[in-house]
Structures are given as structure tokens and as C-alpha cells.
Amino acid sequence: MKIVVCIKQVPDTNEVRIDPKTGTLIREGVPSIINHDDKNALEEALQLKDKYEDVHITVLTMGPPQADVALRESLAMGADRAILVSDRAFAGSDTWATAKTLTAAVKKIGDYDIIFCGRQAIDGDTAQVGPQLAEDLGLPQITYVTHLEIEGNKVKAHRALEDGYEVLTTEMPCLLTTIKELNEPRYSSVRGIFEAYKEKTVEMWNAKDIAISLEETGLNSSPTNVRQTFTPSPKGQGMILEGNGRDTVSELLFKLSEKHLI
Amino acid sequence: MNFNLTKEQEMVKTLMREFAEKEVKPIAADIDEEERFPRETVEKMARYAMMGIPFPKELGGAGGDTLSYIIAVEELSRVCGTTGVILSAHTSLGAHPIYQYGTEEQKEKYLKPLAEGKYLGAFGLTEPNAGTDAACQQTIAVLEGNHYVIDGSKVFITNGGESDIYIIFAMTDKAKGTRGISAFIVEKDFPGFSIGKIENKMGIRGSSTSELIFENCIVPKENLLGQEGKGFGIAMQTLDGGRIGIAAQALGIAQGALDECTKYMKERKQFGKPLAAFQGLQWMYADMATKVQAARFLVYNAAMKKDQKLPFATEAAMAKLFASETAMEVTTNAVQIHGGYGYIREYPIERMMRDAKITEIYEGTSQVQKMVIAANLLK
Ligand SMILES: Cc1cc2nc3c(=O)[nH]c(=O)nc-3n(C[C@H](O)[C@H](O)[C@H](O)COP(=O)(O)OP(=O)(O)OC[C@H]3O[C@@H](n4cnc5c(N)ncnc54)[C@H](O)[C@@H]3O)c2cc1C
Ligand SMILES: Cc1cc2nc3c(=O)[nH]c(=O)nc-3n(C[C@H](O)[C@H](O)[C@H](O)COP(=O)(O)OP(=O)(O)OC[C@H]3O[C@@H](n4cnc5c(N)ncnc54)[C@H](O)[C@@H]3O)c2cc1C
Numbered sequence A: 001m002k003i004v005v006c007i008k009q010v011p012d013t014n015e016v017r018i019d020p021k022t023g024t025l026i027r028e029g030v031p032s033i034i035n036h037d038d039k040n041a042l043e044e045a046l047q048l049k050d051k052y053e054d055v056h057i058t059v060l061t062m063g064p065p066q067a068d069v070a071l072r073e074s075l076a077m078g079a080d081r082a083i084l085v086s087d088r089a090f091a092g093s094d095t096w097a098t099a100k101t102l103t104a105a106v107k108k109i110g111d112y113d114i115i116f117c118g119r120q121a122i123d124g125d126t127a128q129v130g131p132q133l134a135e136d137l138g139l140p141q142i143t144y145v146t147h148l149e150i151e152g153n154k155v156k157a158h159r160a161l162e163d164g165y166e167v168l169t170t171e172m173p174c175l176l177t178t179i180k181e182l183n184e185p186r187y188s189s190v191r192g193i194f195e196a197y198k199e200k201t202v203e204m205w206n207a208k209d210i211a212i213s214l215e216e217t218g219l220n221s222s223p224t225n226v227r228q229t230f231t232p233s234p235k236g237q238g239m240i241l242e243g244n245g246r247d248t249v250s251e252l253l254f255k256l257s258e259k260h261l262i
Numbered sequence B: 001m002n003f004n005l006t007k008e009q010e011m012v013k014t015l016m017r018e019f020a021e022k023e024v025k026p027i028a029a030d031i032d033e034e035e036r037f038p039r040e041t042v043e044k045m046a047r048y049a050m051m052g053i054p055f056p057k058e059l060g061g062a063g064g065d066t067l068s069y070i071i072a073v074e075e076l077s078r079v080c081g082t083t084g085v086i087l088s089a090h091t092s093l094g095a096h097p098i099y100q101y102g103t104e105e106q107k108e109k110y111l112k113p114l115a116e117g118k119y120l121g122a123f124g125l126t127e128p129n130a131g132t133d134a135a136c137q138q139t140i141a142v143l144e145g146n147h148y149v150i151d152g153s154k155v156f157i158t159n160g161g162e163s164d165i166y167i168i169f170a171m172t173d174k175a176k177g178t179r180g181i182s183a184f185i186v187e188k189d190f191p192g193f194s195i196g197k198i199e200n201k202m203g204i205r206g207s208s209t210s211e212l213i214f215e216n217c218i219v220p221k222e223n224l225l226g227q228e229g230k231g232f233g234i235a236m237q238t239l240d241g242g243r244i245g246i247a248a249q250a251l252g253i254a255q256g257a258l259d260e261c262t263k264y265m266k267e268r269k270q271f272g273k274p275l276a277a278f279q280g281l282q283w284m285y286a287d288m289a290t291k292v293q294a295a296r297f298l299v300y301n302a303a304m305k306k307d308q309k310l311p312f313a314t315e316a317a318m319a320k321l322f323a324s325e326t327a328m329e330v331t332t333n334a335v336q337i338h339g340g341y342g343y344i345r346e347y348p349i350e351r352m353m354r355d356a357k358i359t360e361i362y363e364g365t366s367q368v369q370k371m372v373i374a375a376n377l378l379k
Helices: A036-051 A065-077 A095-109 A129-137 A190-198 A245-258 B007-034 B039-047 B066-079 B081-101 B104-116 B174-180 B231-267 B279-307 B313-343 B349-358 B366-377
Strands: A002-006 A009-011 A032-034 A056-062 A081-085 A114-118 A141-151 A154-161 A164-171 A174-178 A202-205 B121-124 B140-144 B147-158 B165-171 B181-187 B193-198 B209-220
Touching: A002 A036, A002 A095, A002 A129, A009 A065, A032 A036, A032 A065, A036 A056, A036 A065, A036 A114, A036 A141, A036 A174, A056 A065, A056 A095, A065 A081, A065 A190, A065 A202, A065 B007, A081 A095, A095 A129, A114 A129, A129 A141, A129 A174, A141 A164, A154 A174, A190 B007, B007 B039, B007 B066, B007 B081, B007 B349, B039 B081, B066 B081, B066 B231, B066 B279, B081 B104, B081 B121, B081 B147, B081 B165, B081 B181, B081 B231, B081 B349, B121 B147, B140 B165, B147 B165, B147 B181, B165 B209, B165 B231, B174 B181, B181 B209, B181 B231, B231 B279, B231 B313, B231 B349, B279 B313, B313 B349, B313 B366
Parallel strands: A002 A056, A002 A114, A056 A081, A081 A202, A114 A174, A141 A174, B121 B165
Antiparallel strands: A009 A032, A141 A154, A154 A164, B140 B147, B147 B209, B165 B181, B193 B209
């Protein structure tokens, strides 16, 4: 079985602070980590590898050269191959362009049975890339996977819903997006860390390598336009009316009509 | 001197911090209270190749270096001094002498499972009458045909009763004094070997400290470690390396106490201000932080010297002396900064202070470190 796991390197939001003047994230000095849901994706792939013979795991990321660390960590956890898709031309990609770029990279990888994505990145937060990638590749997809079984060339998955789950079956190749309820990601092993740096390599692919046209990637090919980013101003203080029922009700009616709400 | 960590060392540090916070910290208070050896933590450390960090992969290790191992001990000790010493005694005292002095067969048979974490290791030098004066060994080993017969006892042995393999020192020739001491690899099930009293301690209470008893204990000849009569040198050189591990334990305990103060001084308010606003405490805190950082440089320096295959005995003794005294001072002041709460078991600070004290005693007391440093420098 050949598995591709898409991971994204994100700032550790536990340590992110907001610049009170500009309202934007202060990224400087913030450690980068593998996106949480993506660690669950990788863990699931590793569990399949523990369970079945001949499972090969490729981790794939699109990002700046610093994303190397996230790929090394994936190798240290047990992945077999790591690919960093990186090019100045990709800068400013929105989810549409990110998915197009990843599609081109997956096509170059060629052979796969399952593609895992995390549900959602903790920074961009859209949960769009997984489904877009499935659409671009023409693959069946199951999102929000909380439980997974392999049956022949089919996967059977529990898909989380707000108040329960549904059981879905689909044929491979397919794309699955994972959430944290799926499993508990393992730690890297110390031996894995030294192997990741001394014995394994991270392959670097640029726009030319994955044969993507500049119409499909980067800022200019991104249909999303960011007009403004801001932190919503905190809601005003609430008001508690005290006193007996008759007085508070009439005061409430007065306040509501004052605000033209009734 | 360059203290930049390599990418591998950085990643080991991040891993160990996360592992310590999630797996070790939550049980640290309980294993202290209950004097319970954290077997489950040892098993987890084995799974993630933390039990043989500085040994080559072919010998079951992680293929890492001394500094990475030292960082691991530091990060574990930052939340739990017990877990730090279990790893340090196992790696530096149990496994390392076999790596350095063992035959190919001994490495295959004993080092490999030790480095893989399938076995736990210990080191028995101290006896009731041979503490600082370690050469005064009363345990004897007599060669009879193709095995030695060992008689005597050891006290205060870390990981005693929990270990599978013990590096044991005994007199093979009393007349030769120090040159009559030999080292042996003893398996826990060898006939005539048993565990005696388990000590009830002030600190590192989850770590087992026991007596070892040898009554006509049969040890195969091939379990002699190094040559006959070279045991004292093996013990002293093993302790040179082990001291870097204990220095890292002390450093970790001190850093842990400092981190607790950083949090507490911002949270706790008196006179309408956080403690952090009081200059009297700021000065205390600044001294603590400075000493912890100085200790770190000494400890990392000793580890790097060892990795570069340069002499490191003096550096290791300085690191242990300074880091352990720093740990004692910093944890004592940390209790002070926490006031009454520092004295109460619900907070980790009093445990850190109890754990810190032992770092000034084992693997050579502070007085011994000073003797080593002066002897080396005044040569
Ligand atoms: C409104 C808005 C405006 C933005 N504008 C800009 C901009 O101007 N410039 C800019 O640089 N970025 C911009 N971004 C960020 C960019 O769109 C996203 O970071 C990126 O497309 C991935 O989307 P996401 O973070 O929402 O990931 P999600 O869709 O939430 O991620 C789901 C999963 O897809 C996979 N995945 C996501 N990204 C990658 C990746 N790079 N490599 C491999 N796998 C991946 C992972 O498995 C992940 O768990 C913007 C985002 C938003 C929401
Ligand atoms: C929890 C614990 C774990 C231990 N683990 C191990 C282990 O795994 N393996 C092992 O072999 N041992 C172990 N030990 C033993 C430890 O190394 C000894 O306790 C230590 O070396 C001191 O020996 P001692 O207790 O006999 O003290 P003593 O040697 O009696 O010393 C008493 C005091 O006299 C001082 N002193 C002694 N000689 C001199 C001198 N010449 N000049 C100045 N001052 C001097 C000492 O510094 C000390 O302050 C452990 C001890 C403890 C408490």
C-alpha cells in the first residue's frame, strides 16, 4: 500500500501573540510545528504500516525551505520519504492554488492508494485544501475520519458528524481527512531523529519539477482576495437588570425599544 | 567555544520537553509520595529509543551523541529528578562501561539489550565502608576454574532491584590494593546474588536505591569486564562520564524550579502587585537565572569535550560541582519565593528541593569534585 500524507508547518498557536496595535500575528520567535490534525494523519498511516506489510509512506508539504524541519520530524516518526515542494512562484497561494500545487506534486509521485490530509490547519483554518485536492485529482473523499479499517481494496471509515458518526465505504485510491479523535500521535524516536538527519534526505521540488503552470499557483492565480484582516473588537459589557419582575421587565422593554430592537 | 545545538540536538530537546511534560510530569508527585519506581516510563523511553542515546545503532543505541543524551536527562529532570537519575545511572553507569571496556561478545549479549531498553542497568561500587574511599573494597572475587565466586555486599545502588544487569566491583587480589580491584557484569538471576534493603530516602523517592548481597555468587569468567586488576580505573573513568549525567540532572532540577518561579512571580499578588514587581525578589531571581545558565554552559561544555574525544574529567567535575550546588541554592530560594506554598506538597517546589540535595552527594560528593579538580590542575 502506498500512502501520501500532506502536512503543513504552522506556527504553534499556543505561543502566538497578537500585536495589539496592528491586530496581526507576531510570527517572530514563534516555534513552528506540524499542524495537529496532520500528525493524526501521519499516525494513522504509521499504524497501517505497523499492521500491514509493504506499506510505504511519503510525506508531502508545500512551504518555504524552513518546512524541512517538519518533514524531518515526520521521518523521525517513521515516514519513508519526504518531499518539500518549494518555489518563490508559490508565494501567496490561497487554498485553491495550494490544492492545484499539491495536485501537481501528487501526480508526479504517481502511485498511491490513500492520501491523508488533516482536516484543518490551525493557522489558515479553512479545512478546504483536503477536499479541493480530492476534487482536483478526481478521487472519492471521506472527511472528518475518526476510525478506519482496510477491507481488500476498500476503506471503511467513521465520519464524525455533529451528534454522531456515519460509516462510509469507498474504494482506493481515495483521500481521507483526519481529526484528533482518530488516534494519539506517537513521539519521534531519538534514533529516528538521528536517521532523519544523517541517513535520509528531503527531496526538493520546484515549480518546474512538478510541471505546474504559473496560471495555477501563487498569488496572482489565487481567487481569494484578502481585503483586511482584523481582530473583531470585543463585545460591549452585558447588562444585568436587578429588582422585582415587574420593574425589570418594563425596564427591559424600554431598553429594547430604545435600541429599536422591538 | 560554540554552544549552538545541531538540528538533531534541537529536535531531541523539543522531543524530550514534550515527552517530559506529557508523560513524566503528571506522575512525578505520585511516584515521589508512593516511592514507586516508574516502570511504565522506562518502557515508554525504550519504545522511543531514549535508553541508549549515545551508543551506535548497531549496538542497539540511537546513534546519537553525549550532548543529546545529556539534554534528555536535563529535560526529564526539569519535571522529575527521579526519572532523570534512572536514565543517567542506566546509560552512564550501567551501559557505558560495557561500551568502553566490553568484548564484542559482551557488547552483543549485554550492551545491545541495555541500549534498546530491554534491560535496565546499574553500577555497584559503594560499600558500607567504601564510600568516598571507594578503593577500600571488601567484596571479594575468587577465580575457581571457569567462574568467579563473589562474596560481599554493596549499598545505595541506584536502580537496584529494578535492573537486569549490574556492573560490580570486587577485590580479586587484596595484596595489590587498588590494583587488585576488578569489574564484573552480573545478571540479576546469577546464583548467590540477591537484593537486600531498599532505602527510604529524602528525595528522588521513585528511584530505587538498594543493597546488593553476594553469597557465593557464581559469575562466569567471560563476565569479567576489562582485565583483572583494572577495575578501579574502569570505575573512576565511568564516574567521570557519569558526573556529566548527574550534572545534567542537577541542571534540569534547577531549571524546573526557576520555571516554576517565573510563573508564580507573575501570578501571585501581595500588596496589590505581582511578586515579580518586588526588587528584593527580582534580584534573587536574576541570580538564580544567571547561575542556571552558567551551569548549563559548564555541563554542555563537558559533554561536547567528551563527544570530541578530548579529556573531560576536570570539566565534568566542575560541571557537577557547580550544577549541583546551583540546584541546591536555586531550589532553596525557589521555596522562599513561593512562601508557605513552597513548603506544601501540592506544589512541586519542595520536591525539587529534596531531589536537588542528592546531586551534591552521589557519584562523588562536592568535596570529591574539588579534590579531582585541584588534583588535575595542580598536577
Ligand atoms: C482568507 C484567507 C486569506 C489568505 N491569504 C493568503 C495570502 O494572501 N497569502 C498567503 O500566503 N496565504 C494566504 N492564506 C493562507 C493560505 O490560503 C492557506 O494557508 C493555505 O492555502 C492552506 O489552507 P489552510 O491553511 O486553510 O489549510 P486547510 O485547508 O485548513 O488544511 C487542510 C489540510 O490540507 C493540507 N495542507 C494544507 N496546506 C498544505 C500545504 N501547504 N502543504 C501540504 N499540505 C497542506 C494539510 O493536510 C491540512 O491539514 C490565506 C488564508 C485565508 C483563510
Ligand atoms: C540515593 C543514592 C544513590 C546512590 N547510587 C549509587 C550507585 O548507583 N552506585 C554506587 O556505587 N554508589 C551509589 N551511591 C553512593 C554514593 O556515591 C556515596 O554515598 C558517596 O560517594 C559518598 O559516600 P558515603 O556515603 O560513604 O560518605 P563518606 O565517604 O562517609 O563521606 C562523608 C562526608 O565526608 C566527606 N569526605 C570523605 N572523605 C573526604 C576527604 N578525603 N576530604 C574531605 N571530605 C571528605 C564527604 O564529602 C562527605 O561529606 C548512592 C548514594 C545515594 C544516597
